[in-house]
Amino acid sequence: MLDTAQHKARLRSYFDGVGFSRWSAIYGDANLSAVRKTIRAGHAVMLSTAEAWAGAAFPQADDATALDAGCGTGLFSLALARHGFNVSAVDLAPQMAVATAANAEAAGLGSKVAARAADLDEITGSYDLVSCFDVLIHYPSELFGGMLSHLASLSRGTLLFTYAPYSPILAAMHRVGGYFPHSQRRTDIKMIRETQVRQALADSGMHLRRSARVGKGFYHVMLVEASRTTA
Numbered sequence: 602m603l604d605t606a607q608h609k610a611r612l613r614s615y616f617d618g619v620g621f622s623r624w625s626a627i628y629g630d631a632n633l634s635a636v637r638k639t640i641r642a643g644h645a646v647m648l649s650t651a652e653a654w655a656g657a658a659f660p661q662a663d664d665a666t667a668l669d670a671g672c673g674t675g676l677f678s679l680a681l682a683r684h685g686f687n688v689s690a691v692d693l694a695p696q697m698a699v700a701t702a703a704n705a706e707a708a709g710l711g712s713k714v715a716a717r718a719a720d721l722d723e724i725t726g727s728y729d730l731v732s733c734f735d736v737l738i739h740y741p742s743e744l745f746g747g748m749l750s751h752l753a754s755l756s757r758g759t760l761l762f763t764y765a766p767y768s769p770i771l772a773a774m775h776r777v778g779g780y781f782p783h784s785q786r787r788t789d790i791k792m793i794r795e796t797q798v799r800q801a802l803a804d805s806g807m808h809l810r811r812s813a814r815v816g817k818g819f820y821h822v823m824l825v826e827a828s829r830t831t832a
Protein backbone atom coordinates (compact mmCIF):
# COMPACT_ATOMS: atom_id res chain seq x y z
CA MET A 602 0.00 0.00 0.00
CA LEU A 603 1.19 3.52 -0.83
CA ASP A 604 2.58 5.49 2.09
CA THR A 605 1.27 9.01 1.34
CA ALA A 606 3.58 10.82 3.75
CA GLN A 607 6.60 9.00 2.33
CA HIS A 608 5.52 9.73 -1.26
CA LYS A 609 5.18 13.45 -0.49
CA ALA A 610 8.47 13.52 1.43
CA ARG A 611 10.19 12.02 -1.61
CA LEU A 612 8.63 14.62 -3.93
CA ARG A 613 9.53 17.46 -1.54
CA SER A 614 13.11 16.33 -1.37
CA TYR A 615 13.32 15.92 -5.18
CA PHE A 616 11.74 19.30 -6.01
CA ASP A 617 13.75 21.03 -3.30
CA GLY A 618 17.01 19.51 -4.55
CA VAL A 619 18.01 18.12 -7.93
CA GLY A 620 14.48 18.68 -9.26
CA PHE A 621 14.68 22.37 -8.43
CA SER A 622 17.71 22.84 -10.68
CA ARG A 623 16.24 20.71 -13.45
CA TRP A 624 12.81 22.33 -13.51
CA SER A 625 14.17 25.88 -13.03
CA ALA A 626 16.25 25.27 -16.16
CA ILE A 627 13.23 23.98 -18.09
CA TYR A 628 11.06 26.91 -16.93
CA GLY A 629 13.82 29.42 -17.61
CA ASP A 630 16.00 30.05 -20.65
CA ALA A 631 18.99 27.76 -19.99
CA ASN A 632 20.36 25.52 -22.74
CA LEU A 633 18.55 22.16 -22.71
CA SER A 634 18.80 18.70 -24.20
CA ALA A 635 16.44 17.92 -27.10
CA VAL A 636 14.13 15.92 -24.79
CA ARG A 637 13.81 18.74 -22.29
CA LYS A 638 13.28 21.31 -25.03
CA THR A 639 10.09 19.43 -25.95
CA ILE A 640 8.98 19.60 -22.30
CA ARG A 641 9.65 23.36 -22.21
CA ALA A 642 7.76 23.87 -25.47
CA GLY A 643 4.78 21.74 -24.39
CA HIS A 644 4.61 23.43 -21.00
CA ALA A 645 4.64 26.88 -22.66
CA VAL A 646 1.70 25.89 -24.88
CA MET A 647 -0.19 24.55 -21.86
CA LEU A 648 0.43 27.75 -19.84
CA SER A 649 -0.57 30.11 -22.65
CA THR A 650 -3.79 28.14 -23.21
CA ALA A 651 -4.54 28.24 -19.48
CA GLU A 652 -3.82 31.98 -19.40
CA ALA A 653 -6.28 32.58 -22.24
CA TRP A 654 -8.95 30.52 -20.45
CA ALA A 655 -8.37 32.39 -17.17
CA GLY A 656 -8.66 35.70 -19.05
CA ALA A 657 -11.93 34.59 -20.65
CA ALA A 658 -13.37 33.47 -17.30
CA PHE A 659 -12.27 36.71 -15.58
CA PRO A 660 -12.19 39.58 -18.10
CA GLN A 661 -11.92 42.00 -15.12
CA ALA A 662 -9.80 40.17 -12.58
CA ASP A 663 -8.85 43.22 -10.52
CA ASP A 664 -8.93 42.21 -6.88
CA ALA A 665 -10.13 38.70 -7.66
CA THR A 666 -8.21 36.06 -5.72
CA ALA A 667 -6.28 33.12 -7.12
CA LEU A 668 -4.48 30.17 -5.64
CA ASP A 669 -1.64 28.65 -7.67
CA ALA A 670 -1.11 25.27 -6.00
CA GLY A 671 2.27 23.71 -6.75
CA CYS A 672 3.46 27.03 -8.21
CA GLY A 673 6.99 25.86 -9.05
CA THR A 674 9.06 28.91 -10.03
CA GLY A 675 5.86 30.95 -10.39
CA LEU A 676 5.35 31.22 -14.15
CA PHE A 677 1.57 31.01 -13.88
CA SER A 678 1.39 32.91 -10.57
CA LEU A 679 3.04 35.88 -12.28
CA ALA A 680 0.76 35.60 -15.32
CA LEU A 681 -2.28 35.71 -13.01
CA ALA A 682 -0.86 38.69 -11.12
CA ARG A 683 -0.28 40.56 -14.40
CA HIS A 684 -3.92 39.90 -15.19
CA GLY A 685 -4.94 41.59 -11.92
CA PHE A 686 -5.42 38.66 -9.54
CA ASN A 687 -4.10 38.75 -6.00
CA VAL A 688 -2.26 35.45 -5.99
CA SER A 689 -1.51 33.02 -3.22
CA ALA A 690 1.31 30.82 -4.57
CA VAL A 691 2.00 27.60 -2.67
CA ASP A 692 4.57 24.87 -3.22
CA LEU A 693 5.63 21.78 -1.32
CA ALA A 694 9.30 22.60 -1.99
CA PRO A 695 10.62 25.64 -0.07
CA GLN A 696 13.12 26.47 -2.85
CA MET A 697 10.28 26.71 -5.36
CA ALA A 698 8.30 29.09 -3.11
CA VAL A 699 11.41 31.24 -2.59
CA ALA A 700 12.01 31.34 -6.37
CA THR A 701 8.39 32.39 -7.00
CA ALA A 702 8.68 35.21 -4.45
CA ALA A 703 11.99 36.37 -5.99
CA ASN A 704 10.59 36.21 -9.54
CA ALA A 705 7.50 38.18 -8.50
CA GLU A 706 9.67 40.81 -6.82
CA ALA A 707 11.92 41.07 -9.88
CA ALA A 708 8.88 41.52 -12.13
CA GLY A 709 7.48 44.31 -9.91
CA LEU A 710 4.61 42.04 -8.81
CA GLY A 711 5.73 41.50 -5.23
CA SER A 712 2.58 43.11 -3.82
CA LYS A 713 0.31 40.84 -5.93
CA VAL A 714 1.95 37.47 -5.19
CA ALA A 715 2.26 35.94 -1.72
CA ALA A 716 4.38 32.78 -1.96
CA ARG A 717 4.85 30.17 0.73
CA ALA A 718 5.89 26.55 1.19
CA ALA A 719 3.10 24.12 2.09
CA ASP A 720 1.41 20.91 1.00
CA LEU A 721 -1.63 21.75 -1.12
CA ASP A 722 -3.70 19.39 1.05
CA GLU A 723 -3.13 21.77 3.99
CA ILE A 724 -4.44 24.86 2.20
CA THR A 725 -7.71 26.32 3.45
CA GLY A 726 -9.85 29.24 2.26
CA SER A 727 -11.83 30.15 -0.82
CA TYR A 728 -10.51 31.61 -4.08
CA ASP A 729 -12.12 32.88 -7.28
CA LEU A 730 -9.69 30.81 -9.32
CA VAL A 731 -7.56 27.82 -8.38
CA SER A 732 -4.81 26.54 -10.67
CA CYS A 733 -2.73 23.41 -10.28
CA PHE A 734 -0.45 22.54 -13.18
CA ASP A 735 1.76 19.50 -13.57
CA VAL A 736 1.41 18.59 -9.89
CA LEU A 737 -1.28 15.90 -9.89
CA ILE A 738 0.73 14.06 -12.58
CA HIS A 739 3.03 13.00 -9.72
CA TYR A 740 0.24 11.34 -7.70
CA PRO A 741 -1.23 7.89 -8.31
CA SER A 742 -4.93 7.37 -8.82
CA GLU A 743 -5.58 6.42 -5.17
CA LEU A 744 -4.48 9.96 -4.13
CA PHE A 745 -5.58 11.85 -7.26
CA GLY A 746 -9.33 11.92 -6.49
CA GLY A 747 -8.89 13.25 -2.96
CA MET A 748 -6.41 15.92 -4.03
CA LEU A 749 -8.61 17.09 -6.91
CA SER A 750 -11.64 17.24 -4.59
CA HIS A 751 -9.66 19.28 -2.10
CA LEU A 752 -8.57 21.74 -4.81
CA ALA A 753 -12.19 21.98 -5.99
CA SER A 754 -13.33 22.75 -2.44
CA LEU A 755 -10.99 25.78 -2.44
CA SER A 756 -12.52 27.27 -5.60
CA ARG A 757 -15.72 29.31 -5.62
CA GLY A 758 -15.46 29.84 -9.38
CA THR A 759 -12.92 28.30 -11.69
CA LEU A 760 -10.52 25.38 -11.33
CA LEU A 761 -7.74 24.89 -13.87
CA PHE A 762 -5.53 21.82 -13.67
CA THR A 763 -3.57 19.29 -15.65
CA TYR A 764 -3.38 15.53 -15.39
CA ALA A 765 -1.63 12.83 -17.37
CA PRO A 766 -4.33 11.11 -19.42
CA TYR A 767 -4.20 7.33 -19.57
CA SER A 768 -2.85 6.02 -22.86
CA PRO A 769 -1.18 2.68 -23.59
CA ILE A 770 1.37 4.40 -25.87
CA LEU A 771 2.34 6.88 -23.17
CA ALA A 772 2.52 4.05 -20.65
CA ALA A 773 5.08 2.41 -22.91
CA MET A 774 6.99 5.72 -23.35
CA HIS A 775 7.16 6.22 -19.61
CA ARG A 776 8.40 2.67 -19.15
CA VAL A 777 11.11 3.28 -21.72
CA GLY A 778 12.29 6.73 -20.74
CA GLY A 779 10.06 8.72 -18.43
CA TYR A 780 10.65 12.44 -18.49
CA PHE A 781 14.26 11.87 -17.55
CA PRO A 782 16.41 9.05 -18.77
CA HIS A 783 18.27 8.21 -15.54
CA SER A 784 16.39 6.44 -12.79
CA GLN A 785 17.79 8.63 -10.03
CA ARG A 786 16.48 11.75 -11.81
CA ARG A 787 13.15 10.36 -12.80
CA THR A 788 9.85 11.77 -11.62
CA ASP A 789 7.22 9.11 -12.22
CA ILE A 790 4.22 10.29 -14.19
CA LYS A 791 0.92 8.76 -13.06
CA MET A 792 -1.74 8.36 -15.71
CA ILE A 793 -5.38 8.91 -14.80
CA ARG A 794 -8.55 7.91 -16.64
CA GLU A 795 -11.01 10.61 -17.68
CA THR A 796 -13.89 8.85 -15.90
CA GLN A 797 -12.07 9.33 -12.57
CA VAL A 798 -11.57 13.05 -13.29
CA ARG A 799 -15.24 13.58 -14.19
CA GLN A 800 -16.37 11.64 -11.11
CA ALA A 801 -14.14 13.64 -8.73
CA LEU A 802 -15.41 16.92 -10.24
CA ALA A 803 -19.06 15.85 -10.07
CA ASP A 804 -18.62 14.74 -6.44
CA SER A 805 -17.22 18.25 -5.71
CA GLY A 806 -20.11 20.16 -7.32
CA MET A 807 -18.07 21.15 -10.38
CA HIS A 808 -18.41 20.37 -14.04
CA LEU A 809 -15.82 20.07 -16.74
CA ARG A 810 -16.21 23.15 -19.00
CA ARG A 811 -13.47 22.37 -21.48
CA SER A 812 -10.28 20.43 -21.88
CA ALA A 813 -7.36 20.40 -24.29
CA ARG A 814 -4.76 17.78 -24.83
CA VAL A 815 -1.26 19.22 -25.03
CA GLY A 816 1.29 16.85 -26.49
CA LYS A 817 4.79 17.70 -27.63
CA GLY A 818 7.65 15.21 -27.54
CA PHE A 819 7.93 14.10 -23.90
CA TYR A 820 5.29 16.52 -22.61
CA HIS A 821 1.75 15.10 -22.60
CA VAL A 822 -1.00 16.44 -20.38
CA MET A 823 -4.69 17.12 -20.42
CA LEU A 824 -5.51 20.70 -19.43
CA VAL A 825 -8.95 21.07 -17.83
CA GLU A 826 -11.16 24.02 -16.94
CA ALA A 827 -13.91 23.21 -14.46
CA SER A 828 -16.43 25.54 -12.90
CA ARG A 829 -18.73 25.40 -9.95
CA THR A 830 -22.22 24.18 -10.61
CA THR A 831 -23.51 24.47 -7.04
CA ALA A 832 -23.22 27.25 -4.45
Ligand SMILES: C[S@@+](CC[C@H](N)C(=O)[O-])C[C@H]1O[C@@H](n2cnc3c(N)ncnc32)[C@H](O)[C@@H]1O
Nearest residue numbers: 616671672673692693694697720721734735736
Ligand atom coordinates in the same frame (compact mmCIF):
# COMPACT_ATOMS: atom_id res chain seq x y z
C1 LIG B 1 6.53 20.01 -12.45
S1 LIG B 1 6.42 21.28 -11.26
C2 LIG B 1 5.13 22.37 -11.93
C3 LIG B 1 5.28 23.80 -11.46
C4 LIG B 1 4.23 24.79 -11.94
N1 LIG B 1 2.88 24.42 -11.56
C5 LIG B 1 4.30 25.00 -13.42
O1 LIG B 1 3.52 24.36 -14.17
O2 LIG B 1 5.14 25.81 -13.88
C6 LIG B 1 5.55 20.47 -9.97
C7 LIG B 1 5.54 21.28 -8.68
O3 LIG B 1 4.56 20.73 -7.80
C8 LIG B 1 5.04 20.83 -6.48
N2 LIG B 1 4.27 19.89 -5.65
C9 LIG B 1 4.27 18.53 -5.70
N3 LIG B 1 3.42 18.03 -4.78
C10 LIG B 1 2.87 19.07 -4.13
C11 LIG B 1 1.94 19.20 -3.07
N4 LIG B 1 1.40 18.12 -2.46
N5 LIG B 1 1.60 20.44 -2.63
C12 LIG B 1 2.15 21.54 -3.21
N6 LIG B 1 3.05 21.49 -4.22
C13 LIG B 1 3.40 20.27 -4.70
C14 LIG B 1 6.52 20.50 -6.63
O4 LIG B 1 7.28 20.92 -5.53
C15 LIG B 1 6.86 21.25 -7.92
O5 LIG B 1 7.29 22.57 -7.69
